[in-house]
Amino acid sequence: MESEDDIAPEKLVEGLKLSEKQNALQVNCHNVHDPKLDKEGISPDPAAREDEDLFHDCRDSFASEVVEENHSGEADASENQIDPDEQYLLELEKDMSEEEKQKRRNESMKLKEEGNKLFKKGDYKEAEDSYAKALQICPACYNMDRSVLFSNRAAARMKQDEKQTAISDCSKALELNPNYIKALLRRAELYEKTEKLDEALEDYKNVLEKDPSVHQAREACMRLPREIExxxxxxxxxxxxxxxxxxxxxxxxxxxxxxxxxxxxxxxxxxxxxxxxxxxxxxx
Incomplete structure (x- = not known):
């Protein structure tokens, strides 16, 4: 899988100075994925950076046309499935061995990589399904991995013009990792597309507090107050x-x-x- 440096146009979020990456949900897992950062906030390990969210959609996030309605009469599992509460999943995993947790995590990462390949090919529905399956398997203790999976699924849903479910996925990603700039930018863009300008402005301001160099957020913070007025x-x-x-x-x-x-x-x-x-x- 390619590193984020090879993915255009993800330049606006490189070099982020993230503050805290720990989360209370990590306590039940000894091997939670939490790559070490150097003083610039970037992981020196290329393999660790491969786990970052590959798809940050600015301006062109949505499909140019509304997705064709499914007339088959069979609802897709990913559309009807309600994601269980993370705390509930942690409770279920209390008796799960570390070996089993790692095995399930590896399986979920394979599904994530499959989803990434499908996304790059433009098969957004299939990519969404792969991320959904990965979330079903990935243990809740690997909260950073799950945060990326939620954000990637949001990207796939954005491409299908499924704005509300994409917003929900971004929010779940941010619950697991409040410093996730890409998920925050993605949700801000979604809020703006759904005419929730106050919520969009709040997210853009939050981005600037975390990284003042993000041009998209800075431009939005100058533009949105007038639009809101x-x-x-x-x-x-x-x-x-x-x-x-x-x-x-x-x-x-x-x-x-x-x-x-x-x-x-x-x-x-x-x-x-x-x-x-x-x-x-x-x-x-």
């Missing part, structure tokens, strides 16, 4: 329009309308006052 103004105008229509409906039997009431704002205090106007047309 414009959206809020539009929503405000729509709400006032609906209230005006409702007011006219109530006042019409009395020979009145909302035009008979002038709303004025005090520039010094910001408070509003309402004045009744008998003949509003005479004031124009």
């Amino acid at each position: 414009d959206r809020n103004e539009k929503l405000k105008a729509e709400m006032l329009g609906k209230l005006k229509d409702l007011g006219n409906l109530v006042l019409r039997p009395f020979g009145l309308s909302t035009e008979n009431f002038q709303v004025n704002q005090d520039s010094s205090t910001g408070s509003y006052s309402i004045n009744f106007v008998q003949n509003p047309n005479n004031n124009r």
